[in-house]
Amino acid sequence: MADVDEPxxxxxxxxxxxxxxxxxxxxxxxxxxxxxxxxxxxxxxQPLVDSLVHKQNEAELQTRLDALHPADVALxxxxxxxxxxxxxxxxVKADRDGEILLEVSDAVRETLIADMDRGELVAATEQxxxxxxxxxxxxxxxxxxxxxFKSLSAEEREQLREALSYPEDSVGGLMDFEMVTIREDVTxxxxxxxxxxxxxxxxxxxxxxxxxxxxLLRGVLPLKKLLVNEPEIEVATLVDRNVVSFHPDDxxxxxxxxxxxxxxxxxxxxxxxxxxxxxxxxxxxxxYIREAxxxxxxxxxxxxxxxxIFAPVWDSLKNRWTWLAVNLVTAFIASRVIGAFEGxxxxxxxxxxxxxxxxGIGGNAGNQTIxxxxxxxxxxxxGRDGARKLFVKEITIALINGLVWxxxxxxxxxxxxxNIELSIVxxxxxxxxxxxxxxxxxxxxxxxxxxxxxxxxxxSVLITALTDSGGFFIFLGLATVFLI
Amino acid sequence: MADVDEPxxxxxxxxxxxxxxxxxxxxxxxxxxxxxxxxxxxxxxQPLVDSLVHKQNEAELQTRLDALHPADVALxxxxxxxxxxxxxxxxVKADRDGEILLEVSDAVRETLIADMDRGELVAATEQxxxxxxxxxxxxxxxxxxxxxFKSLSAEEREQLREALSYPEDSVGGLMDFEMVTIREDVTxxxxxxxxxxxxxxxxxxxxxxxxxxxxLLRGVLPLKKLLVNEPEIEVATLVDRNVVSFHPDDxxxxxxxxxxxxxxxxxxxxxxxxxxxxxxxxxxxxxYIREAxxxxxxxxxxxxxxxxIFAPVWDSLKNRWTWLAVNLVTAFIASRVIGAFEGxxxxxxxxxxxxxxxxGIGGNAGNQTIxxxxxxxxxxxxGRDGARKLFVKEITIALINGLVWxxxxxxxxxxxxxNIELSIVxxxxxxxxxxxxxxxxxxxxxxxxxxxxxxxxxxSVLITALTDSGGFFIFLGLATVFLI
Numbered sequence: 031m032a033d034v035d036e037p038x039x040x041x042x043x044x045x046x047x048x049x050x051x052x053x054x055x056x057x058x059x060x061x062x063x064x065x066x067x068x069x070x071x072x073x074x075x076q077p078l079v080d081s082l083v084h085k086q087n088e089a090e091l092q093t094r095l096d097a098l099h100p101a102d103v104a105l106x107x108x109x110x111x112x113x114x115x116x117x118x119x120x121x122v123k124a125d126r127d128g129e130i131l132l133e134v135s136d137a138v139r140e141t142l143i144a145d146m147d148r149g150e151l152v153a154a155t156e157q158x159x160x161x162x163x164x165x166x167x168x169x170x171x172x173x174x175x176x177x178x179f180k181s182l183s184a185e186e187r188e189q190l191r192e193a194l195s196y197p198e199d200s201v202g203g204l205m206d207f208e209m210v211t212i213r214e215d216v217t218x219x220x221x222x223x224x225x226x227x228x229x230x231x232x233x234x235x236x237x238x239x240x241x242x243x244x245x246l247l248r249g250v251l252p253l254k255k256l257l258v259n260e261p262e263i264e265v266a267t268l269v270d271r272n273v274v275s276f277h278p279d280d281x282x283x284x285x286x287x288x289x290x291x292x293x294x295x296x297x298x299x300x301x302x303x304x305x306x307x308x309x310x311x312x313x314x315x316x317x318y319i320r321e322a323x324x325x326x327x328x329x330x331x332x333x334x335x336x337x338x339i340f341a342p343v344w345d346s347l348k349n350r351w352t353w354l355a356v357n358l359v360t361a362f363i364a365s366r367v368i369g370a371f372e373g374x375x376x377x378x379x380x381x382x383x384x385x386x387x388x389x390g391i392g393g394n395a396g397n398q399t400i401x402x403x404x405x406x407x408x409x410x411x412x413g414r415d416g417a418r419k420l421f422v423k424e425i426t427i428a429l430i431n432g433l434v435w436x437x438x439x440x441x442x443x444x445x446x447x448x449n450i451e452l453s454i455v456x457x458x459x460x461x462x463x464x465x466x467x468x469x470x471x472x473x474x475x476x477x478x479x480x481x482x483x484x485x486x487x488x489x490s491v492l493i494t495a496l497t498d499s500g501g502f503f504i505f506l507g508l509a510t511v512f513l514i
Numbered sequence: 515m516a517d518v519d520e521p522x523x524x525x526x527x528x529x530x531x532x533x534x535x536x537x538x539x540x541x542x543x544x545x546x547x548x549x550x551x552x553x554x555x556x557x558x559x560q561p562l563v564d565s566l567v568h569k570q571n572e573a574e575l576q577t578r579l580d581a582l583h584p585a586d587v588a589l590x591x592x593x594x595x596x597x598x599x600x601x602x603x604x605x606v607k608a609d610r611d612g613e614i615l616l617e618v619s620d621a622v623r624e625t626l627i628a629d630m631d632r633g634e635l636v637a638a639t640e641q642x643x644x645x646x647x648x649x650x651x652x653x654x655x656x657x658x659x660x661x662x663f664k665s666l667s668a669e670e671r672e673q674l675r676e677a678l679s680y681p682e683d684s685v686g687g688l689m690d691f692e693m694v695t696i697r698e699d700v701t702x703x704x705x706x707x708x709x710x711x712x713x714x715x716x717x718x719x720x721x722x723x724x725x726x727x728x729x730l731l732r733g734v735l736p737l738k739k740l741l742v743n744e745p746e747i748e749v750a751t752l753v754d755r756n757v758v759s760f761h762p763d764d765x766x767x768x769x770x771x772x773x774x775x776x777x778x779x780x781x782x783x784x785x786x787x788x789x790x791x792x793x794x795x796x797x798x799x800x801x802y803i804r805e806a807x808x809x810x811x812x813x814x815x816x817x818x819x820x821x822x823i824f825a826p827v828w829d830s831l832k833n834r835w836t837w838l839a840v841n842l843v844t845a846f847i848a849s850r851v852i853g854a855f856e857g858x859x860x861x862x863x864x865x866x867x868x869x870x871x872x873x874g875i876g877g878n879a880g881n882q883t884i885x886x887x888x889x890x891x892x893x894x895x896x897g898r899d900g901a902r903k904l905f906v907k908e909i910t911i912a913l914i915n916g917l918v919w920x921x922x923x924x925x926x927x928x929x930x931x932x933n934i935e936l937s938i939v940x941x942x943x944x945x946x947x948x949x950x951x952x953x954x955x956x957x958x959x960x961x962x963x964x965x966x967x968x969x970x971x972x973x974s975v976l977i978t979a980l981t982d983s984g985g986f987f988i989f990l991g992l993a994t995v996f997l998i
Contacts, residue, residue: 040775040894041894044894099775099776101775101776102775105775105893105894105895108893108895109893109894109895109896109900111900111903222706222741225741225742226741226742226743226744228742229742230738230742231737231738231741231742233738233777234720234777234779235738236718236720236779253715253719253737253741254714254715254717254719255714257706257709257710257715257737258709258710258712258713258714258715259710260710289800290800290801290804291583291585291586291589292583292585293717293718293797293800295718295720295779295796312779312796312800313777315800316773316774316777316796316799316800316803317774319800319803319804319807320774320803323803323807324889326811327810327811327814327885327889328885328889330811330814330885331881331882331884331885331974332878332881332882333882333885333886336889337886339886339890339895339896339900339904339907340903340907343907343910343911343914346907346911347911347914347915350879350882350911350915353878353882354875354878354879354882354915354919357874357875357878358871358875358919358922358923360874361870361871361874361875362871362926364870364871364874365867365868365870365871366867368866368867368870369864369867369930372863372864372866372867375859375863375866376860376863379856379859379860379866380853380856381866382852382856382859382863382865382866382869383849383850383852383853383856384849385866386845386848386849386852386870386873386982386986387842387845387846387848387849389870390841390844390845390848390982391838391841391842391845394816394837394838394841395834395838397815397816398815398816398817398834398837398838400815401811401812401814401815401817402817402821402823405808405811405812405820406823409589409592409593410524410525410528410589410593411589411592411593411823412593412823416593416595416823419595419824420823423824423827423830426827427827427830427831427834430827430831431831431834431838435838435842438842439842442846446853490815498870498874502870
């Protein structure tokens with residue numbers, strides 16, 4: 031590909047760096063053994079040679095790291111066990127520390143920060159923009175923040191204070207303060223000359239913000255228009271006034287949806303009066319979308335947060351215990367439901383073998399319904415009439431599923447137990463539990479939304495708990511009434 | 515906010531449109547009743563008035579729709595029941611049909627296409643770029659494709675053929691053909707004049723592709739550099755040669771990761787020789803990321819694909835049956851495992867009440883492990899040594915969890931059943947099932963990767979099946995050996 035450097039894949043880089051680290055360890059252990067095992071002339075020279083190899087290795091590692099994008103260094107740090115990680119971290123050029131700290135996951139960031147002294151942390155943080163400092167701030171010791179604060183200009187302090195004042199999940203928490211604003215009573219020519227006087231444009235600049243004398247947003251001038259129009263044309267005639275803008279208190283999730291829906295690269299953030307405060311950009315939004323979807327996935331399997339895969343066992347345990355405890359409680363409730371019917375099970379032991387089927391299929395169907403509804407709610411697809419229609423539909427599906435799958439199960443139960451009443455009870459229990467699952471699958475997310483809570487969180491745990499205990503109760507209850 | 519139009523929220527628009535549709539239905543039913551119930555003079559005038567109201571309503575609906583972004587119209591179409599949806603679809607200006615068809619979900623697109631005749635479909639498709647036509651093609655009748663193909667220029671036909679030749683999940687399937695290429699032996703001045711001769715720049719243009727005479731990629735010129743440098747500077751001195759570029763056969767997922775990691779807005783797609791074929795842009799990548807994460811979520815709850823929430827019940831059933839069937843089979847296997855121990859349960863019925871706890875906690879813990887590993891694999895964090903370390907760690911966690919939670923469960927079991935042997939068996943079964951869960955949680959995704967399959971798909975179903983049947987077997991087996 032001629033002059034163009036094909037970037038090496040991160041996996042390849044990771045493998046190379048791990049190989050270098052391993053070689054390094056071998057050299058070190060040799061030096062160590064030499065020093066112990068021998069005396070005299072050789073010992074004096076051998077360590078020298080070894081340490082030359084060592085230095086060469088180290089230099090190669092350094093070169094490799096310097097060539098990597100900060101995001102790739104971050105990934106490599108995450109993929110290394112703690113001792114190797116800190117070794118590599120020492121080799122990373124100090125002027126890239128800040129950027130890399132921003133890229134790594136929270137858990138890994140903790141391990142890196144713990145390895146740095148106050149001076150290093152201050153130096154790393156000072157290189158960053160104020161919005162980035164704000165992102166890092168929660169993980170930094172207070173005295174570091176204080177030092178950094180002192181080193182900022184008055185304007186930057188104001189920005190930092192502002193950035194820190196917004197919650198992480200708001201537009202204010204994601205916005206940056208770098209932007210180019212212009213007036214509308216000038217020509218393209220003037221704008222182009224103005225831009226040439228800048229050292230560089232902020233990244234993700236696809237439009238310039240057009241403001242009036244008071245800093246109020248009047249519209250935007252896309253670079254697309256700036257570049258294809260003649261120099262003598264006035265900005266006012268090209269300004270796009272139909273602007274998607276955000277307020278710092280807006281929900282980050284809604285902003286992400288808007289970016290996706292309207293294919294935005296950047297958008298102004300304005301206060302109540304329409305004054306431009308900052309800018310939201312697609313790179314931050316993409317990271318937010320990915321992180322939100324990761325967090326959802328983790329939560330769905332009962333992990334509180336992303337784990338450093340090489341974290342001490344104790345940290346991992348803490349991350350996993352909340353949900354195991356919740357699960358234990360719901361399992362115990364289900365167990366007590368079964369316990370209440372022990373008499374029936376003693377008389378007809380087939381019930382014990384068949385009851386998990388009723389509970390399991392109910393849980394599966396309930397999760398299908400709830401996923402559908404949560405998704406439709408998130409996309410804003412459920413209006414006033416929608417809920418009722420959905421309800422009828424899900425109940426119909428549950429009824430059909432109950433009869434179809436219930437019959438199959440009833441048939442198989444008959445093959446094993448040759449008890450027609452048992453088969454009928456099985457089918458009835460299946461249908462009723464699927465109806466319960468559909469009912470709960472629609473009502474739980476709607477109720478959560480009505481209570482202004484996130485419809486997604488914990489929905490799956492709740493419905494599984496309900497279809498488990500409910501399934502056992504329905505099946506064993508029906509069996510007790512009709513069979514025992 | 516002065517001159518800037520604050521865009522109305524989609525939810526508000528949806529509500530308004532639903533209200534208008536409802537009003538429309540009321541008017542229609544009145545006209546209908548008038549026509550039926552009365553005769554003579556009034557009937558002649560009343561329908562006239564009503565139809566005036568009707569027309570007014572229709573005009574208002576039309577205005578509302580015209581003001582909306584195609585993506586918002588798409589969302590509204592998705593949120594409306596079929597009859598209202600088709601009514602609104604009729605009112606959408608024909609020249610926006612193509613764009614909107616691109617935005618709606620597959621399920622809803624089907625209902626809209628079914629409502630259009632061949633001429634309408636051809637007209638809608640012709641407005642689109644070739645890469646967009648390729649996206650729509652799988653849903654269009656063959657004769658429509660043939661008509662559209664005839665209307666294209668030779669170059670466009672070639673592009674369409676190319677776009678259709680790549681799978682949906684490849685870079686080739688996502689790329690577009692609109693791009694601006696320049697030579698490096700010209701000045702900024704020349705580039706700016708060249709751009710002014712264009713009608714417009716392709717959307718998401720943040721860099722120009724620098725090519726040689728043969729069309730081979732030499733580097734890129736970011737607009738940021740173009741704008742801040744003096745007109746007389748030569749492009750060659752500013753070209754960025756460290757370019758992230760893609761091959762049409764590259765995996766779309768990897769490209770999405772690169773966009774996210776390197777904060778890209780656009781990137782060139784080149785063939786084996788380095789010739790520029792097209793462009794990948796962030797808007798398409800963001801849609802891809804969102805769709806992939808949606809698809810994963812749906813799959814995790816056993817739904818095959820996104821559902822039109824107002825789809826006929828039959829379509830929904832088909833969407834859900836595959837996984838219910840799989841679930842049924844795994845539930846039956848678990849049931850047979852229990853069936854094998856019916857004798858033991860008959861003698862000690864407490865086993866029936868306690869066994870779901872062992873199975874449930876095992877499933878939960880296994881899913882936690884598997885989520886961690888799948889995530890680490892996706893991020894490329896597991897190298898050669900990593901796997902062994904992770905294995906040891908997960909086993910340790912399982913052991914600790916088994917002893918801790920097993921003890922708690924054993925204690926509670928003792929409270930209910932006052933049987934110390936039962937409590938010990940419970941604790942042992944819990945520990946063993948958690949070890950099984952950890953083992954499978956690490957091995958299943960690693961094995962799937964080794965077999966070159968996606969480690970995520972179906973992992974959760976597999977591990978839950980294993981910890982269910984395994985949990986029942988371990989608990990009832992131990993109980994049979996030591997208690998019965």
